[in-house]
Amino acid sequence: MSSHTEGSTKAIFYALGANGGIAVAKFAAAIFTGSGAMLAEAIHSLADCTNQVFLLLGLKEAKRPPTASHPMGYGRVVYFWAMMVALLLFFLGGAFSVMEGIERLKHAEPLKNPVVALAVLGISVVLEAFSLYGAMKEINKISGGKSFFTWFRETRQSELMVVAGEDIAALAGLAVAFVAVVLAVATGNPVWDAVGSIVVGVLLMIVAFFVTREVKAMITGESAAPEVNDAIKAHIEAHPHVESVINLITLQWGEQLMIAVQAKMRRQESDLALVHAINEVEESIQQTWPQAKWCFFEPDIEAGKD
Incomplete structure:
Protein backbone atom coordinates (compact mmCIF):
# COMPACT_ATOMS: atom_id res chain seq x y z
CA MET A 1 0.00 0.00 0.00
CA GLY A 221 -10.25 12.79 -16.32
CA GLU A 222 -7.66 15.10 -14.82
CA SER A 223 -3.95 15.36 -15.32
CA ALA A 224 -1.53 14.88 -12.47
CA ALA A 225 -1.31 17.80 -10.04
CA PRO A 226 0.26 20.86 -11.74
CA GLU A 227 3.56 20.63 -9.86
CA VAL A 228 3.86 16.91 -10.68
CA ASN A 229 3.14 17.61 -14.36
CA ASP A 230 5.82 20.33 -14.46
CA ALA A 231 8.33 18.14 -12.64
CA ILE A 232 7.82 15.24 -15.06
CA LYS A 233 8.34 17.50 -18.07
CA ALA A 234 11.49 19.00 -16.57
CA HIS A 235 12.80 15.52 -15.74
CA ILE A 236 12.30 14.29 -19.30
CA GLU A 237 13.90 17.36 -20.87
CA ALA A 238 16.90 17.02 -18.55
CA HIS A 239 17.57 13.46 -19.74
CA PRO A 240 20.67 13.24 -21.97
CA HIS A 241 18.83 11.27 -24.66
CA VAL A 242 16.04 13.86 -25.03
CA GLU A 243 16.39 17.10 -26.96
CA SER A 244 12.94 18.52 -26.15
CA VAL A 245 9.43 17.56 -25.10
CA ILE A 246 6.91 18.24 -27.86
CA ASN A 247 3.83 17.16 -25.91
CA LEU A 248 3.16 15.64 -22.50
CA ILE A 249 -0.12 14.17 -21.30
CA THR A 250 -0.62 12.83 -17.79
CA LEU A 251 -3.81 11.22 -16.53
CA GLN A 252 -4.51 10.52 -12.87
CA TRP A 253 -5.89 7.01 -12.52
CA GLY A 254 -6.85 6.82 -8.88
CA GLU A 255 -3.61 6.38 -6.97
CA GLN A 256 -1.74 5.56 -10.20
CA LEU A 257 -0.63 7.69 -13.10
CA MET A 258 -0.60 7.30 -16.88
CA ILE A 259 1.98 9.28 -18.86
CA ALA A 260 2.12 9.79 -22.63
CA VAL A 261 5.17 11.60 -24.03
CA GLN A 262 5.90 12.93 -27.47
CA ALA A 263 9.53 14.05 -27.58
CA LYS A 264 12.34 14.90 -29.97
CA MET A 265 15.19 12.50 -29.23
CA ARG A 266 18.86 13.14 -29.78
CA ARG A 267 20.32 11.26 -32.74
CA GLN A 268 21.22 7.64 -32.06
CA GLU A 269 23.52 5.26 -33.92
CA SER A 270 20.71 2.89 -34.89
CA ASP A 271 17.05 2.07 -34.45
CA LEU A 272 17.98 -0.38 -31.71
CA ALA A 273 19.94 2.32 -29.92
CA LEU A 274 16.90 4.61 -30.13
CA VAL A 275 14.72 1.90 -28.55
CA HIS A 276 17.23 1.49 -25.73
CA ALA A 277 17.33 5.28 -25.23
CA ILE A 278 13.54 5.47 -24.99
CA ASN A 279 13.51 2.59 -22.50
CA GLU A 280 16.07 4.43 -20.37
CA VAL A 281 13.89 7.54 -20.30
CA GLU A 282 10.79 5.53 -19.36
CA GLU A 283 12.65 3.67 -16.61
CA SER A 284 13.98 6.91 -15.15
CA ILE A 285 10.44 8.37 -15.08
CA GLN A 286 8.99 5.32 -13.34
CA GLN A 287 11.84 5.17 -10.84
CA THR A 288 11.25 8.81 -9.91
CA TRP A 289 7.44 8.47 -9.90
CA PRO A 290 6.62 4.86 -8.92
CA GLN A 291 2.90 5.65 -9.25
CA ALA A 292 3.46 6.08 -13.02
CA LYS A 293 2.37 2.55 -13.89
CA TRP A 294 1.89 3.27 -17.60
CA CYS A 295 4.36 5.27 -19.69
CA PHE A 296 3.86 5.60 -23.45
CA PHE A 297 6.71 7.24 -25.35
CA GLU A 298 6.61 8.46 -28.95
CA PRO A 299 9.78 9.82 -30.57
CA ASP A 300 8.96 12.52 -33.09
CA ILE A 301 10.19 15.72 -34.68
CA GLU A 302 8.74 19.17 -34.15
CA ALA A 303 6.46 20.44 -36.92
CA GLY A 304 8.35 22.29 -39.62
CA LYS A 305 11.74 20.91 -38.51
CA ASP A 306 13.86 18.02 -39.69
Missing part, protein backbone atom coordinates in the same frame (compact mmCIF):
# COMPACT_ATOMS: atom_id res chain seq x y z
CA SER A 2 1.40 3.42 -0.94
CA SER A 3 1.99 6.10 1.68
CA HIS A 4 -0.76 8.25 0.14
CA THR A 5 -3.30 5.43 0.43
CA GLU A 6 -2.18 4.68 3.99
CA GLY A 7 -2.69 8.35 4.88
CA SER A 8 -6.17 8.38 3.38
CA THR A 9 -7.12 5.17 5.18
CA LYS A 10 -5.93 6.54 8.52
CA ALA A 11 -7.95 9.72 8.02
CA ILE A 12 -11.06 7.71 7.12
CA PHE A 13 -10.76 5.53 10.24
CA TYR A 14 -10.27 8.63 12.41
CA ALA A 15 -13.47 10.05 10.95
CA LEU A 16 -15.41 6.78 11.19
CA GLY A 17 -14.53 6.30 14.85
CA ALA A 18 -15.38 9.87 15.76
CA ASN A 19 -18.63 10.01 13.80
CA GLY A 20 -19.82 6.64 15.09
CA GLY A 21 -19.61 7.80 18.70
CA ILE A 22 -21.03 11.21 17.86
CA ALA A 23 -24.03 9.75 16.00
CA VAL A 24 -25.06 7.56 18.94
CA ALA A 25 -24.77 10.47 21.38
CA LYS A 26 -26.67 12.86 19.12
CA PHE A 27 -29.58 10.50 18.50
CA ALA A 28 -29.92 9.91 22.23
CA ALA A 29 -29.81 13.64 22.91
CA ALA A 30 -32.29 14.41 20.10
CA ILE A 31 -34.80 11.93 21.55
CA PHE A 32 -34.18 13.21 25.08
CA THR A 33 -34.47 16.93 24.24
CA GLY A 34 -36.77 17.00 21.22
CA SER A 35 -34.27 19.29 19.44
CA GLY A 36 -34.67 19.51 15.66
CA ALA A 37 -31.18 20.94 15.23
CA MET A 38 -29.82 18.02 17.26
CA LEU A 39 -31.74 15.51 15.15
CA ALA A 40 -30.37 17.13 12.00
CA GLU A 41 -26.87 16.82 13.43
CA ALA A 42 -27.50 13.15 14.32
CA ILE A 43 -28.64 12.36 10.77
CA HIS A 44 -25.58 14.18 9.47
CA SER A 45 -23.25 12.08 11.64
CA LEU A 46 -24.99 8.87 10.55
CA ALA A 47 -24.58 9.91 6.91
CA ASP A 48 -20.90 10.60 7.57
CA CYS A 49 -20.43 7.08 8.97
CA THR A 50 -22.02 5.63 5.83
CA ASN A 51 -19.81 7.85 3.71
CA GLN A 52 -16.64 6.63 5.38
CA VAL A 53 -17.67 3.00 4.82
CA PHE A 54 -18.18 3.84 1.13
CA LEU A 55 -14.72 5.39 0.92
CA LEU A 56 -13.13 2.31 2.49
CA LEU A 57 -15.00 0.12 -0.02
CA GLY A 58 -13.66 2.30 -2.81
CA LEU A 59 -10.06 2.01 -1.64
CA LYS A 60 -10.42 -1.77 -1.35
CA GLU A 61 -12.00 -2.15 -4.81
CA ALA A 62 -9.32 0.06 -6.36
CA LYS A 63 -6.72 -2.60 -5.51
CA ARG A 64 -8.34 -5.22 -7.75
CA PRO A 65 -5.91 -6.43 -10.44
CA PRO A 66 -6.42 -5.49 -14.10
CA THR A 67 -8.66 -7.70 -16.24
CA ALA A 68 -9.24 -8.06 -19.97
CA SER A 69 -12.22 -5.69 -19.75
CA HIS A 70 -10.40 -3.30 -17.40
CA PRO A 71 -6.78 -3.41 -18.64
CA MET A 72 -5.78 -0.34 -16.63
CA GLY A 73 -7.22 -1.70 -13.42
CA TYR A 74 -9.82 -0.25 -11.08
CA GLY A 75 -7.96 2.72 -9.62
CA ARG A 76 -10.54 5.28 -10.69
CA VAL A 77 -13.38 3.48 -8.90
CA VAL A 78 -12.52 5.60 -5.85
CA TYR A 79 -13.97 8.58 -7.72
CA PHE A 80 -17.32 6.80 -8.11
CA TRP A 81 -17.53 6.16 -4.36
CA ALA A 82 -16.47 9.73 -3.63
CA MET A 83 -19.34 10.94 -5.82
CA MET A 84 -21.74 8.66 -3.93
CA VAL A 85 -20.51 10.23 -0.70
CA ALA A 86 -21.06 13.74 -2.05
CA LEU A 87 -24.63 12.86 -3.08
CA LEU A 88 -25.39 11.34 0.31
CA LEU A 89 -23.95 14.41 2.02
CA PHE A 90 -26.21 16.62 -0.11
CA PHE A 91 -29.47 14.66 0.16
CA LEU A 92 -29.31 12.57 3.35
CA GLY A 93 -27.40 15.21 5.28
CA GLY A 94 -28.28 18.59 3.81
CA ALA A 95 -31.72 18.20 2.27
CA PHE A 96 -33.04 16.15 5.19
CA SER A 97 -31.85 18.77 7.67
CA VAL A 98 -33.59 21.54 5.73
CA MET A 99 -36.82 19.54 5.53
CA GLU A 100 -36.64 18.77 9.26
CA GLY A 101 -36.11 22.47 10.01
CA ILE A 102 -39.08 23.52 7.88
CA GLU A 103 -41.27 20.95 9.64
CA ARG A 104 -40.11 22.29 13.01
CA LEU A 105 -40.99 25.81 11.91
CA LYS A 106 -44.51 24.68 11.18
CA HIS A 107 -44.85 22.80 14.45
CA ALA A 108 -42.47 24.49 16.89
CA GLU A 109 -42.15 22.82 20.28
CA PRO A 110 -40.08 23.91 23.28
CA LEU A 111 -36.83 22.05 23.93
CA LYS A 112 -36.59 19.52 26.73
CA ASN A 113 -33.39 19.24 28.77
CA PRO A 114 -31.32 21.64 26.63
CA VAL A 115 -28.31 21.19 28.92
CA VAL A 116 -28.01 17.62 27.63
CA ALA A 117 -28.07 18.85 24.04
CA LEU A 118 -25.37 21.43 24.73
CA ALA A 119 -23.19 18.87 26.53
CA VAL A 120 -23.44 16.42 23.62
CA LEU A 121 -22.66 19.17 21.13
CA GLY A 122 -19.62 20.19 23.15
CA ILE A 123 -18.31 16.61 23.26
CA SER A 124 -19.03 16.25 19.54
CA VAL A 125 -16.92 19.31 18.79
CA VAL A 126 -13.96 17.70 20.55
CA LEU A 127 -14.36 14.39 18.69
CA GLU A 128 -14.91 16.09 15.33
CA ALA A 129 -11.87 18.30 15.90
CA PHE A 130 -9.84 15.13 16.54
CA SER A 131 -11.06 13.70 13.22
CA LEU A 132 -10.24 16.92 11.35
CA TYR A 133 -6.81 17.02 13.00
CA GLY A 134 -6.13 13.51 11.68
CA ALA A 135 -7.19 14.49 8.17
CA MET A 136 -5.19 17.73 8.18
CA LYS A 137 -2.14 15.88 9.48
CA GLU A 138 -2.23 13.57 6.46
CA ILE A 139 -2.93 16.48 4.10
CA ASN A 140 0.06 18.43 5.40
CA LYS A 141 2.31 15.47 4.60
CA ILE A 142 1.48 15.67 0.90
CA SER A 143 0.38 19.28 0.30
CA GLY A 144 3.89 20.63 -0.24
CA GLY A 145 3.19 23.77 1.77
CA LYS A 146 0.06 24.72 -0.20
CA SER A 147 -2.86 26.36 1.55
CA PHE A 148 -5.77 24.05 2.27
CA PHE A 149 -7.98 25.69 -0.38
CA THR A 150 -5.27 25.40 -3.04
CA TRP A 151 -4.69 21.77 -2.11
CA PHE A 152 -8.46 21.12 -2.19
CA ARG A 153 -8.70 22.46 -5.76
CA GLU A 154 -5.59 20.66 -7.03
CA THR A 155 -5.58 17.34 -5.18
CA ARG A 156 -6.32 14.10 -6.98
CA GLN A 157 -6.97 12.18 -3.72
CA SER A 158 -10.76 12.22 -3.71
CA GLU A 159 -11.15 10.18 -0.52
CA LEU A 160 -8.95 12.48 1.59
CA MET A 161 -10.61 15.55 0.10
CA VAL A 162 -14.06 14.17 1.00
CA VAL A 163 -13.05 13.38 4.59
CA ALA A 164 -11.63 16.86 5.10
CA GLY A 165 -14.72 18.48 3.57
CA GLU A 166 -17.02 16.41 5.78
CA ASP A 167 -15.08 17.27 8.91
CA ILE A 168 -15.09 21.00 8.19
CA ALA A 169 -18.83 20.91 7.47
CA ALA A 170 -19.39 18.92 10.65
CA LEU A 171 -17.52 21.38 12.86
CA ALA A 172 -19.33 24.34 11.32
CA GLY A 173 -22.65 22.51 11.68
CA LEU A 174 -21.96 21.77 15.34
CA ALA A 175 -21.24 25.44 15.97
CA VAL A 176 -24.51 26.43 14.29
CA ALA A 177 -26.48 23.81 16.24
CA PHE A 178 -24.91 24.95 19.52
CA VAL A 179 -25.82 28.60 18.86
CA ALA A 180 -29.35 27.58 17.80
CA VAL A 181 -29.97 25.66 21.02
CA VAL A 182 -28.54 28.50 23.15
CA LEU A 183 -30.79 31.05 21.41
CA ALA A 184 -33.83 28.80 21.76
CA VAL A 185 -33.19 28.50 25.50
CA ALA A 186 -32.27 32.15 26.06
CA THR A 187 -35.30 33.54 24.19
CA GLY A 188 -37.75 30.77 24.98
CA ASN A 189 -38.49 30.65 21.26
CA PRO A 190 -38.08 27.14 19.71
CA VAL A 191 -38.06 28.70 16.23
CA TRP A 192 -34.33 29.28 16.67
CA ASP A 193 -33.83 25.53 16.90
CA ALA A 194 -35.68 25.05 13.61
CA VAL A 195 -33.65 27.82 11.98
CA GLY A 196 -30.49 26.09 13.19
CA SER A 197 -31.55 22.87 11.49
CA ILE A 198 -32.12 24.71 8.19
CA VAL A 199 -28.78 26.51 8.37
CA VAL A 200 -26.97 23.22 9.09
CA GLY A 201 -28.68 21.68 6.05
CA VAL A 202 -27.77 24.55 3.75
CA LEU A 203 -24.18 24.42 4.98
CA LEU A 204 -23.94 20.70 4.21
CA MET A 205 -25.38 21.20 0.72
CA ILE A 206 -22.83 23.94 0.00
CA VAL A 207 -19.93 21.69 1.04
CA ALA A 208 -21.44 18.81 -0.96
CA PHE A 209 -21.62 21.07 -4.04
CA PHE A 210 -17.91 21.91 -3.88
CA VAL A 211 -16.95 18.29 -3.25
CA THR A 212 -19.13 17.16 -6.16
CA ARG A 213 -17.54 19.72 -8.47
CA GLU A 214 -14.03 18.47 -7.68
CA VAL A 215 -14.96 14.78 -7.94
CA LYS A 216 -16.70 15.41 -11.26
CA ALA A 217 -13.44 16.79 -12.64
CA MET A 218 -11.62 13.64 -11.49
CA ILE A 219 -14.20 11.34 -13.06
CA THR A 220 -14.03 13.28 -16.32
